[in-house]
Amino acid sequence: MGCLDGKIALVTGAGRGIGRAVAEKLASEGADLALCDVKVEWLAETEAAVKGMGRKVISVAADVSKAAEVDAAVDAVQAACGRIDILVNNAGITRDGYLARMSEEDWDAVLDINLKGTFLMTKAVAKLMMKQKSGNIINIASIIGLIGNAGQCNYAASKAGAIALTKSTAKELASRNIRANAIAPGFIETKMTDALPEEIRKKMLDAIPMRRFGLPADIAHAVLFLASDASAYLTGQVLSVNGGMVM
Numbered sequence: 001m002g003c004l005d006g007k008i009a010l011v012t013g014a015g016r017g018i019g020r021a022v023a024e025k026l027a028s029e030g031a032d033l034a035l036c037d038v039k040v041e042w043l044a045e046t047e048a049a050v051k052g053m054g055r056k057v058i059s060v061a062a063d064v065s066k067a068a069e070v071d072a073a074v075d076a077v078q079a080a081c082g083r084i085d086i087l088v089n090n091a092g093i094t095r096d097g098y099l100a101r102m103s104e105e106d107w108d109a110v111l112d113i114n115l116k117g118t119f120l121m122t123k124a125v126a127k128l129m130m131k132q133k134s135g136n137i138i139n140i141a142s143i144i145g146l147i148g149n150a151g152q153c154n155y156a157a158s159k160a161g162a163i164a165l166t167k168s169t170a171k172e173l174a175s176r177n178i179r180a181n182a183i184a185p186g187f188i189e190t191k192m193t194d195a196l197p198e199e200i201r202k203k204m205l206d207a208i209p210m211r212r213f214g215l216p217a218d219i220a221h222a223v224l225f226l227a228s229d230a231s232a233y234l235t236g237q238v239l240s241v242n243g244g245m246v247m
């Protein structure tokens with residue numbers, strides 16, 4: 001018996017990193033999974049892991065920044081599963097660079113995927129959740145959306161926007177029995193952070209009181225808490241999971 005038995009969860013960016021860990025954690029607690037990624041071939045491993053736990057799984061390809069692809073993906077999940085109880089908006093990218101040198105293209109790419117993608121997916125799934133009269137939305141933001149970061153003005157703006165979007169969604173949909181919360185991870189070991197130069201990684205580690213980087217599993221545990229009835233009276237909140245880096 002898991003705490004998510006009978007639930008259907010849609011996780012974006014489930015092909016690797018935090019999204020994969022989240023999908024596997026929710027499956028381990030009994031949820032059936034709809035996996036979404038722009039790189040559909042990356043979903044095979046997540047799909048195999050979820051199936052291995054005896055859960056049902058459907059994989060859909062979509063670029064979350066494209067409304068038509070998002071709507072088609074949500075329609076496909078609805079047709080296959082009938083409902084969506086939990087939405088985890090996790091898909092995200094970085095295109096780092098200093099403000100003065102940042103191209104319009106890098107600004108747009110990050111805002112389109114991290115913020116507009118969260119809006120488009122939330123809009124499409126919320127329509128279904130409103131009909132169901134229940135739902136639970138979890139947006140993966142970042143501590144950078146709370147504190148900013150030199151070299152990440154696009155990313156910081158997108159994640160601050162995702163936090164504001166979460167709060168507005170929570171206010172609009174609370175009366176429909178739909179909760180919306182955000183998680184603000186600190187520095188988590190994934191392919192996204194592997195790309196950072198060693199000196200930046202060292203600086204980051206020095207700033208973490210717990211003296212270790214986070215793991216995708218640390219975020220997956222927080223998602224499980226927000227996805228379950230253990231957090232039934234939480235909505236519009238930002239849960240910061242960062243080893244004490246930001247307090």
Ligand SMILES: NC(=O)c1ccc[n+]([C@@H]2O[C@H](COP(=O)([O-])OP(=O)(O)OC[C@H]3O[C@@H](n4cnc5c(N)ncnc54)[C@H](O)[C@@H]3O)[C@@H](O)[C@H]2O)c1
Pocket residue numbers: 012013014015016017018019036037038039042062063064065090091092093113117140141142143184185186187188189190191192193
């Ligand atoms: N790793 C960290 O330290 C960290 C910290 C804070 C927040 N986050 C956030 O957590 C989320 C996951 O990050 P990660 O570290 O696992 O990254 P990752 O790069 O390892 O994985 C991101 C996944 O999202 C998918 N994706 C990218 N663009 C997409 C699009 N347009 N449509 C659909 N899917 C798309 C990728 O294919 C990939 O599978 C992101 O939103 C990221 O901003 C990560």
